[in-house]
Amino acid sequence: MADLTLEPYAVVQRWDLPEAAGHWEVILGNYLQSLAQRCSAAGQCVIGHIKALALLPNKSYLRISVVAPHIPASIEGEVPSDCRVLELTLNVLVYGLERTVIERITYETSHEVAEQWKGVVNQKEIKQAGQHSHQSKHQDPKGEKK
Amino acid sequence: MHLLFVAGFLGSGKTTLVIKLAQFAVERDQKVAILVNEIGEIGIDNQLMRQIDMNVWELLNGCICCTLSADLVTTLHQLDADYSPDLVIIEPSGAADPRSVLSALPYYKGTPLESMQTISVLDPLRVEMLIAVMTPLITSQIQHAELVLISKCDQAKPEEISFARQVAQEHNPAAALLNFELDTPLDVLVKEIALWLI
Numbered sequence: 001m002a003d004l005t006l007e008p009y010a011v012v013q014r015w016d017l018p019e020a021a022g023h024w025e026v027i028l029g030n031y032l033q034s035l036a037q038r039c040s041a042a043g044q045c046v047i048g049h050i051k052a053l054a055l056l057p058n059k060s061y062l063r064i065s066v067v068a069p070h071i072p073a074s075i076e077g078e079v080p081s082d083c084r085v086l087e088l089t090l091n092v093l094v095y096g097l098e099r100t101v102i103e104r105i106t107y108e109t110s111h112e113v114a115e116q117w118k119g120v121v122n123q124k125e126i127k128q129a130g131q132h133s134h135q136s137k138h139q140d141p142k143g144e145k146k
Numbered sequence: 147m148h149l150l151f152v153a154g155f156l157g158s159g160k161t162t163l164v165i166k167l168a169q170f171a172v173e174r175d176q177k178v179a180i181l182v183n184e185i186g187e188i189g190i191d192n193q194l195m196r197q198i199d200m201n202v203w204e205l206l207n208g209c210i211c212c213t214l215s216a217d218l219v220t221t222l223h224q225l226d227a228d229y230s231p232d233l234v235i236i237e238p239s240g241a242a243d244p245r246s247v248l249s250a251l252p253y254y255k256g257t258p259l260e261s262m263q264t265i266s267v268l269d270p271l272r273v274e275m276l277i278a279v280m281t282p283l284i285t286s287q288i289q290h291a292e293l294v295l296i297s298k299c300d301q302a303k304p305e306e307i308s309f310a311r312q313v314a315q316e317h318n319p320a321a322a323l324l325n326f327e328l329d330t331p332l333d334v335l336v337k338e339i340a341l342w343l344i
Binding site: 004006008009010011012046048049051052053055059060061063065066067068071089091093095 | 241272
């Protein structure tokens with residue numbers, strides 16, 4: 001397990017759920033929890049941090065954080081009661097899973113959640129400027145351990 | 147200029163702590179700069195900090211301990227010249243080894259630092275698993291701290307907190323230890339961390 005590699009995955013999702021008003025915290029908390037559970041089921045891995053942020057009017061925000069499949073999501077902030085559309089920035093940091101696997105899990109899970117709530121989720125293209133892999137033992141490009 | 151370095155694994159509670167400390171300092175008319183390095187293509191923590199009006203500088207496109215040590219020193223020089231903060235809080239990525247970051251700091255040649263402190267945040271809910279599978283990283287994060295904060299004490303079982311304290315003491319007997327939860331009074335925290343803030 002010591003050579004687990006970290007391939008960060010990030011996406012911006014636009015959630016449009018007509019019936020979500022008053023339920024966003026629960027919906028998105030469960031969504032991130034499901035991501036952690038499905039990542040864990042997908043192979044030998046360590047959940048580093050699955051975190052999401054929605055910036056809301058008047059300096060408010062919703063921040064959701066999951067660190068293990070069995071630990072409930074930590075949720076900070078509140079969504080306005082009439083909100084039905086929300087933009088969420090999501091970072092999935094899981095050691096040991098390829099980025100493509102995390103991407104597929106995120107896509108499938110988010111669409112299932114959106115369908116349950118009779119809505120849609122769209123993913124925004126991200127300029128990938130800083131994609132890199134990161135090793136748990138911290139090797140430099142020459143492969144020498146620091 | 148005081149420098150506070152907040153280490154700790156991904157999801158351990160670093161950002162929560164940094165925000166609380168920064169707000170505390172700002173309320174006391176201190177000029178605070180936060181330097182954030184996040185792994186991933188979109189920084190979330192810096193967006194959150196900006197949303198609540200914190201002054202944030204981001205170290206982008208890499209990991210602070212692998213490729214961005216030089217950027218850190220350059221940014222410190224810029225901060226010193228252009229902003230003159232009273233306090234700089236550095237929050238590295240939770241995947242970063244503090245040893246590499248801290249070893250870059252002697253290259254900073256700006257206004258002499260009045261103090262430099264390293265805090266490590268340790269998550270008692272996961273420490274048993276993490277110390278087993280991410281041994282070099284977690285031990286380094288503990289070993290380089292003057293203070294180890296055991297976070298999430300409101301969620302952890304007493305035996306988990308006790309184990310986390312034991313791990314911290316085992317790897318860094320000289321470090322101070324403090325249990326930390328979201329409603330820990332800041333005065334208590336600051337007394338342990340940064341007396342000059344009061």
